[in-house]
Amino acid sequence: MSVLILAEYDGQHIKQSTRQAVTAAAAWQQPIHLLLVGADVSALASQAAGIAGVARVIKVEAPHLAHLLAEDVAAALQQVAGEYQVIVAAHSTLGKGVLPRVAALLDVGMVSDVIEIQAPATYVRPIYAGNILATVQSSDAVQVVTVRATSFEAAADGANAEITSAAAPAAFGKVRWVSEQRNLSDRPELATANVVISGGRSLGEQFNALLEPVAHKLNAAIGATRACVDAGFAPNDLQVGQTGTVVAPELYIAVGISGAMQHLAGIKDSKVIVAINHDADAPIFKHADYGLVADLFKALPELNAALG
Amino acid sequence: MKIMVAVKHVVDYNIVPRVKQDGSDVEISGVKMGINPFDEIAVEEALRLKEKGIATEIVAVSIGAENSKDTLRHALAMGVDRAVLVQADGKLQPLGVAKLLKAVAGREQPDLILLGKQAIDDDAGQAGQMLAALLGVGQGLFASEIKVSGNEIEVNREVDGGTETVALQLPAIVTADLRLNEPRFIKLPNMMMAKKKPIDVIAATELGADFASHLSLLNVAEPAPRKPGVMVNSVAELVEKLRIEKVLA
Numbered sequence: 001m002s003v004l005i006l007a008e009y010d011g012q013h014i015k016q017s018t019r020q021a022v023t024a025a026a027a028w029q030q031p032i033h034l035l036l037v038g039a040d041v042s043a044l045a046s047q048a049a050g051i052a053g054v055a056r057v058i059k060v061e062a063p064h065l066a067h068l069l070a071e072d073v074a075a076a077l078q079q080v081a082g083e084y085q086v087i088v089a090a091h092s093t094l095g096k097g098v099l100p101r102v103a104a105l106l107d108v109g110m111v112s113d114v115i116e117i118q119a120p121a122t123y124v125r126p127i128y129a130g131n132i133l134a135t136v137q138s139s140d141a142v143q144v145v146t147v148r149a150t151s152f153e154a155a156a157d158g159a160n161a162e163i164t165s166a167a168a169p170a171a172f173g174k175v176r177w178v179s180e181q182r183n184l185s186d187r188p189e190l191a192t193a194n195v196v197i198s199g200g201r202s203l204g205e206q207f208n209a210l211l212e213p214v215a216h217k218l219n220a221a222i223g224a225t226r227a228c229v230d231a232g233f234a235p236n237d238l239q240v241g242q243t244g245t246v247v248a249p250e251l252y253i254a255v256g257i258s259g260a261m262q263h264l265a266g267i268k269d270s271k272v273i274v275a276i277n278h279d280a281d282a283p284i285f286k287h288a289d290y291g292l293v294a295d296l297f298k299a300l301p302e303l304n305a306a307l308g
Numbered sequence: 309m310k311i312m313v314a315v316k317h318v319v320d321y322n323i324v325p326r327v328k329q330d331g332s333d334v335e336i337s338g339v340k341m342g343i344n345p346f347d348e349i350a351v352e353e354a355l356r357l358k359e360k361g362i363a364t365e366i367v368a369v370s371i372g373a374e375n376s377k378d379t380l381r382h383a384l385a386m387g388v389d390r391a392v393l394v395q396a397d398g399k400l401q402p403l404g405v406a407k408l409l410k411a412v413a414g415r416e417q418p419d420l421i422l423l424g425k426q427a428i429d430d431d432a433g434q435a436g437q438m439l440a441a442l443l444g445v446g447q448g449l450f451a452s453e454i455k456v457s458g459n460e461i462e463v464n465r466e467v468d469g470g471t472e473t474v475a476l477q478l479p480a481i482v483t484a485d486l487r488l489n490e491p492r493f494i495k496l497p498n499m500m501m502a503k504k505k506p507i508d509v510i511a512a513t514e515l516g517a518d519f520a521s522h523l524s525l526l527n528v529a530e531p532a533p534r535k536p537g538v539m540v541n542s543v544a545e546l547v548e549k550l551r552i553e554k555v556l557a
Contacts, residue, residue: 010469069474070437070447070449071440071446071447074441092468093449093450093466093467093468094468096433096437096449097437097447097449100402100433100434100435100436100437100438100441101437101438101440101441101447102441103403103434103438104403104406104437104438104439104441104442105441107403108403108522109401109402109403109521109522109523110402110403110432110434110438111523112431112432112433112434113431113433122526125431126431126531127334127429127430127431127528128319128325128334128428128429128431129428129431130531131324131325131530131531132325132327132334132528132529132530132531133528133529133530133531134525134527134528135525135526135527135528135529136523136524136525136526137523137524137526138522138523139521139522139523139524140522172446174445174446174476174477174480175446175447175474175475175476175477176474176475176476177472177473177474178462178473178474178475179472179473180467180470180471180472180473181470181471181472182469182470183469183470189468189469191468195555218556226486230487235470236452236466236471236487237466237467237468237469237470237471242428243485243486245468250555251550251555251556261322261324268531268534271555272550272553272555273534273537274546274550276546285537285539286537287534287537288537289534289535289537289538289553290537290538290539290540290546290549290550291537291538291539291540292539292540292541292542292543292546293539294543299543302543303543303546303547306543306544306547307547307556
């Protein structure tokens, strides 16, 4: 009995969400192995081997894995899956692409976006955009699960796991990686940040100029509403909500956000929600722990100054 | 090129779902239902490919009970050529749906299968990927733009931290994200005409696919409500409160 986690990395760092998946996987009280797939993952493997709770890191390396395609990662995972009763990944774009594929290849069901694990096979997961929590039980011999990373603490360093290698399966071949457009930012990743400050459409062209200084001081990720993204004031990947990124930071600051249902669904697990809006009747205030009715264009510079 | 679009009949996105009194499931009787919004985007994209002369035929497929015909009629009113209902009562899960869709694809032989990236009821987001795996084809998930050229489809997809472009050999699966397009408004005459169009009905049991449940629902609950909030009068007071909460240094 052991648990296999699909590890994710960003450049030369194992992602926070993988550390959170390690904590989630501890629920099974079985040895935890990490699968690292890529063109050259040696340095990452040593990093992964240091994560407390990890017993083994399995590298799968091949030149065609330089850009991870779900089809290839699923094949690599399926190849080693036979030894495992549980397969876990973060509910990230990679995890969402790979795990359903693996589950279908193994002919088992899958449980998505789990926020609580009652091992061995019962889970709590949000449905209806988080308006309802469902408790489900799997009857499969192999559990395939993606976890909402922010629902679990990140595992710290503190292990010295063995590192092994497995051969890479042949390239899937029917999919070609073409290009990527990374939104370069030195801000923390939105989905896992401890502090998130989001802006609505009313910030307009000043979206970045107003939020960036405050975000910098708080070491916060910047988010945006769907309306703000659709109006072109913020890039797609900043969208917070049911249809964008679901966040659950310690502190969520909503600036000029009225509080559409789909936005609220994506922030409801935040520990403390602050709303700053000029409209005292904005629905967001009903969902905020602290509300301030104020002109954003004055309040944000004031907040920036107050943070010293 | 022939396109198959999978559409799911779900609780309308404007409805706040309620839990049944015994906590066994979500109350959906008497609740307004309609096409899953992401599936509607998938239908719209298929129609645009046809209007560009790239697609020649579009068939919409839904799997579910008799009332799924409403969602198929919506797709017909938007402009799809044909509609197929795979009739299955009771709850279906993504693996079963993928197997049934695979069986329908075996009959229809589409070059491209479009689905929404997830259904807004169970939020699983699995069916498209599972179908791609079962068919042994590529998957372009969370598409925000697609371009067909020859035997290839280029998919611009929304991923964590940006976008990515992949090129898939046809046949392939593409799942629609929010920004792929804005579905057209259905005109009343089209809605009336769609009511007269035939819907092919196939019993799920006829398709020879195993759509048994792998998951059982033990109970549902509403999340714990937040404690009532506090209004503050100034930025200074806000910062002070947040420091007391220890969420600000």
